[in-house]
Amino acid sequence: MRYLPHTAHERVEMLGVIGVDTIDALFSAVPEAAFRTFALDLPDHCPEFMVEAHMRALAGRNHAAGDGPFFVGAGAYRHHVPATVDHLIQRSEWLTAYTPYQPEISQGTLQMLFEFQTQVARITGMDVANASLYDGSTATAEAALMARRLTRRNKIVLSGGLHPHYRDVVKTYLKDDPDLVCLSPSPEGQGDIFTHIDGDTAAIVIQTPDFYGHLRDLRAAADAAHAAGALLVVVIAEVVSLGLLEAPGALGADIVVAEGQSIGNALNFGGPYLGLMATRKEFIRQMPGRLCGETVDADGNRGFVLTLSTREQHIRREKATSNICTNSGLCALAFSIHMALLGEAGFVRLARLNHANAILLADALAGIAGVTVLNRTFFNEMTIRVPQRAESLVERLAGRDILAGVPASRLLPGDPEVDDLIILAATELTTADDIAALVAALKEELA
Template sequence: MRYLPHSAADREHMLGVIGAGSIDELFAPVPRSVLGTFSPDLPDHQPEFGVEAHMRALAGRNHAAGDGPFFIGAGAYRHHVPATVDHLIQRSEWLTAYTPYQPEISQGTLQMLFEFQTQVARLTGMEVANASMYDGSTATAEAVLMARRITRKNKVILSGGLHPHYRDTVVTYLSGEEGLQCLSPSPEGQGDIVDRIDDQTAAIVIQTPDFYGHLRNVSALADAAHEKGALLIVVVTEIVSLGLLEAPGALGADIVVAEGQSIGNPLTFGGPYVGLLACREKFVRQMPGRLCGETVDAEGQRGFVLTLSTREQHIRREKATSNICTNSGLCALAFSIHLSLLGEKGLTRLARLNHSRATALADALAGAGIEVLNRTFFNEMTVRLPQPAVPVVEALAAKGILAGVPVSRLEPGKPEVENLLVLAATELTTDADIAALVDGLKGELA
């Protein structure tokens, strides 16, 4: 279309082309009950610079994560992303074909995904990883479906420490099916899953560090699951923690899923993110998504191809293991570049710094008389306030302090969590930020 139909003559002409006598006739198939009578009060059209000024003014009303003390976590974390990452992801040799259907012209993308898979496998302690998924929550749901296919059992137990959004995603995926058991929230880390495992259990799903910040005993849970012929699925929402904690694969996990946002990907007002999924090699045929491999071409040159692609859009059709039709390629690229820049020692230092900042936060909160529920944590913890957390958080937000996530916002209708607040600290959390939070909490709680 060369222009927008501003005039009545233009509109009549366009309606005539499509065979409609009027605008009302064009929308005749739509029931009147759903059309509504709302008439938006929109301003007249503006020049480009006027629109830009208006949009800048709107953007200026946002309070971004870096604009003040920031303690929000709960699955999305504020970390430093080097400027190098943004520069490199835009280079043409990496930012090549979106979907590598034709390997001969997609070598940049394929090599990056191959390296990404290797990094994820090393990080999680597993034998094989796929070329990423949408995000951590959908990766968790895909892991549950995968476990049911492998074991040919239906019963799946979700730990009470699993992130509520991840739990809800699994519930949505399995809507209408039997066998899913969701345990009650366990803010104090006492949700015991072992006694619920039986011979009909396909898998148990635990998160460590869990939604409330507690570390879980992966080895004990793996032994209990394997004794009954079940699989252990371990969820990690803060991937930086694996720079300090032992890899789940080394502790007996069968499938590891994670959210990779913390490495290479800024918060960006909610996404997009990158889902990580890794497993033992014997389960690779049931792995969802795609797998990139290394080979040689007809001339003996090193090359990369899609080795396994089990999604329904490819040859698997109705036998596909997943209907996720893409991977988060650009976010995976950012993840891989950032992790390469850090290296093993750099990731370990970053993880230690995160834990150190969280320890300083926990000590400051406890020193102010605020109850910290965690005996163990990485960079996130839960506190119990003497009053509901939501009004306190909103009051501090009005003062420019983003003081964590009230549990009741993710677990509505549960009075036992109304006073609970999840806080996170990262390498970007300063002593001044912690002091501002503690002073703000003292003032509101007084």
């Protein structure tokens, strides 16, 4: 449908500026069959304030995470983000080009990324971290490719406890390669992953806490992988857990990837999020993405530069370690500010609060007739079995303004073994009143 200015005078004026005689001449390059002969079913134009009012009314129909009891997790978690974070990331010093190619005018951005890398290396217990990736799922896929380059082997074994979205992204990256072994998801654990390790295995990929909330024995996994010359890739979907659990690097991990959303970044309706990656120093040249380093300038002053960035933008595509062309810079900045505000003691205290609230939740759920808590171990997330279809139960609870977790069937459609499972998370924002409301509503619905 041709757009026409409102008045004949406007049309003549516009055509004169463009240099055509008629409206039809303006659209002469468009095939006649492409024109619509009927009006689109769209509302008439409105004043700006009426559009704003309409959009506010639509937004008011949402039930946001902070509007009531909230137990949703499964890879994205509601945590408190201090107002300081939002204030600082909006300062004009950060609102510059995202790629610090010219260090002489990008020292602030480069120093922030350097500090961010230091924080990630510290919490993961690894030697070096990059300047962030897109999110946890793409970081997992990049780790699988990195392991192949390092070992010159092709077989990748994914634990059954790996988040289904992460598994699917790895499958996409590896194009469903027959050397990719995906163990079946199981609410009881990761599957017998050790029996799949052989002389062709590049890496095994284990998530802890896993998709169902179970904690995994990384030391045993590292020993089994290393005995066969393979690598251990550890996936952390809830980065706050690193404030309480022993660092993967201390347990033998070779590559650690994580979703950093929980620190400094709100749920944001699903993104943008933040991929973390850390590894051992000897593997640094096969690590994808950017790496910022510290140096001195000609006058001996401390300075920062991009030291490694072997991406396709810089070298021939077939020689690049990765085709990732950017990093989640603003999300990394928010992460770094929040982590600096917490400090080591604050990060540990935050993790302890999460675990303490999860214990209260698990104990309360275990006291409901017909509900079984499947986890013997957990950090802030657990799986329960209910005596009916979980998806419809969660929907009914949502009708009571209680967001009671994620039905496992939502992320594992077509698997009848998970139809009665709900994955619930508790964070530092979960209150005793929230838990009481969930328990009362569950009892009524199950009765």
